[in-house]
Amino acid sequence: MSQSYSLVNPYNGNLLGEYEYSTWSQVESKLALLKQGQKVQRKTAAFERANVLTKLASLLKDNAEKMANLITLETGKTISDSRVEMVRAVNATIASAEEARQISGESLDSDAYASAGGKIGVVCWRPLGTIFCITPFNFPINIAIHKIGPAYAAGNTVLFKPGPQNTASSLFLVELCYEAGIPEEVLQFCMPPLSDLDRLNAHPDINAINFTGGTAAANAIAAAAGYKKLLLELGGNDPLIIMDDADLEAAAKAAINHRFATAGQRCTAAKRLFIEASVYDKFRDILVEKSASLIVGDPMKDDTFVGPVIHQAAANEIRQRVEAAIADGATVALGHKYEGAFVYPTILENVRADSEVMIEETFGPVMPLYKFDDVEDIIPIINNTAYGLQAGIFSNNLSVIRHLFEELDVGTLATNDGPGFRTEHFPFGGVKESGVGREGIKYAIREMSYTKTLVI
Numbered sequence: 001m002s003q004s005y006s007l008v009n010p011y012n013g014n015l016l017g018e019y020e021y022s023t024w025s026q027v028e029s030k031l032a033l034l035k036q037g038q039k040v041q042r043k044t045a046a047f048e049r050a051n052v053l054t055k056l057a058s059l060l061k062d063n064a065e066k067m068a069n070l071i072t073l074e075t076g077k078t079i080s081d082s083r084v085e086m087v088r089a090v091n092a093t094i095a096s097a098e099e100a101r102q103i104s105g106e107s108l109d110s111d112a113y114a115s116a117g118g119k120i121g122v123v124c125w126r127p128l129g130t131i132f133c134i135t136p137f138n139f140p141i142n143i144a145i146h147k148i149g150p151a152y153a154a155g156n157t158v159l160f161k162p163g164p165q166n167t168a169s170s171l172f173l174v175e176l177c178y179e180a181g182i183p184e185e186v187l188q189f190c191m192p193p194l195s196d197l198d199r200l201n202a203h204p205d206i207n208a209i210n211f212t213g214g215t216a217a218a219n220a221i222a223a224a225a226g227y228k229k230l231l232l233e234l235g236g237n238d239p240l241i242i243m244d245d246a247d248l249e250a251a252a253k254a255a256i257n258h259r260f261a262t263a264g265q266r267c268t269a270a271k272r273l274f275i276e277a278s279v280y281d282k283f284r285d286i287l288v289e290k291s292a293s294l295i296v297g298d299p300m301k302d303d304t305f306v307g308p309v310i311h312q313a314a315a316n317e318i319r320q321r322v323e324a325a326i327a328d329g330a331t332v333a334l335g336h337k338y339e340g341a342f343v344y345p346t347i348l349e350n351v352r353a354d355s356e357v358m359i360e361e362t363f364g365p366v367m368p369l370y371k372f373d374d375v376e377d378i379i380p381i382i383n384n385t386a387y388g389l390q391a392g393i394f395s396n397n398l399s400v401i402r403h404l405f406e407e408l409d410v411g412t413l414a415t416n417d418g419p420g421f422r423t424e425h426f427p428f429g430g431v432k433e434s435g436v437g438r439e440g441i442k443y444a445i446r447e448m449s450y451t452k453t454l455v456i
């Protein structure tokens, strides 16, 4: 007997649809089909996979507006943010098509060490098998492509499980993948209930788990997965640093785009701002003035900058985080206003370095400002968090940039840009509890492959 779930639009609470969870027998049948699909993939040439992915990119481009509307209905993300996501998803698919043609190893002469001379090692890359690809709610299509694209390019088969909130957009994506030429025995959608996920993560017919989401789910996956290869893209608590030589107008614009877009629901959002004391007041005034003019409202309207967060519970959690910071002595420069699932852009000052809003990930449009005199003083504060994803700095002082690049616990430091800088082919991922491994198409292909060496 299958269980059902219903989806509502976070903006207006309208029912979007009712769906059935996958039964366990359905999941096992999908896995058996995908195991057969590994033989299909072995007989598919790289150029054929590249051509299929090129076709998928074209289909995603042709259906971008329809898909962007689905994303906005499901997540409350503004239509302009959803359109940007679709441009990124097309680029990630094109990159997957191009990388599918470039998966090559190397040949090694064995005489580097006297005892093994006279042989040549031909190092090849081979697919791991069936990849369980699990995606979060906030970028349902681009993050799905960052998993399905490289997994398929590498010759794997894929069991795809989005967040329940993204059922409609994800089913449409799978439909487009089939239309592009990915066979059903190579890609399968599933939506098991939470109670079946431990059993699924442990399933012997899953060879690797490629997960993007929060720490709690990642811990459950790691506990169940055993020796499976894990690729984990998790949370972030990314800093944006404004030095005394910063272009303050550009820095304020980046801070707004990297914190308030997507209602702050990005792993790489600028979740903490560190501003050098001599420019603090001027930067704060520019930031508050620009932020106060942002339009908060219907995410389907082109001029809306901030829509609702994913649900009321998320809004409540964000409000509690702000109230805790205020209880610790923080003051409100803007916002601290809530309406249902809406959290208005909120800027906090006089935030203590050890308050939760500085140490934990706040997945909403909340921007704590921290004034500093010496850049050395903020390094331990920035690193005092379980996360280490990306960072941004506005400065042209190369020695400061190089010093922070070496000292900050992050996977990427973006200069004169926000921590949310990302382009689809760069390596993407963090350290500590921000995850394990790297996405970014070429890097993800390697994560979902293994080397096989022929010695002749």
Ligand SMILES: NC(=O)c1ccc[n+]([C@@H]2O[C@H](COP(=O)([O-])OP(=O)(O)OC[C@H]3O[C@@H](n4cnc5c(N)ncnc54)[C@H](O)[C@@H]3O)[C@@H](O)[C@H]2O)c1
Residues within 6 Å of the ligand: 134, 135, 136, 137, 138, 139, 143, 161, 162, 163, 164, 197, 198, 201, 212, 213, 214, 215, 216, 217, 218, 220, 221, 233, 234, 235, 236, 266, 267, 361, 363, 434, 435
């Ligand atoms: N690093 C990145 O690229 C990145 C990108 C987006 C979001 N995130 C992080 O994700 C979190 C927000 O997204 P979310 O609320 O969708 O995350 P979530 O962890 O609640 O859910 C993510 C996905 O995992 C599934 N899931 C939950 N428990 C599971 C289990 N035991 N086994 C298998 N799958 C399970 C969910 O159904 C969903 O599909 C934030 O922490 C954010 O920072 C990270």
Ligand SMILES: O=CCS(=O)(=O)O
Residues within 6 Å of the ligand: 138, 139, 265, 266, 267, 268, 420, 422
């Ligand atoms: O939530 C993070 C995904 S991305 O926008 O950095 O790709």
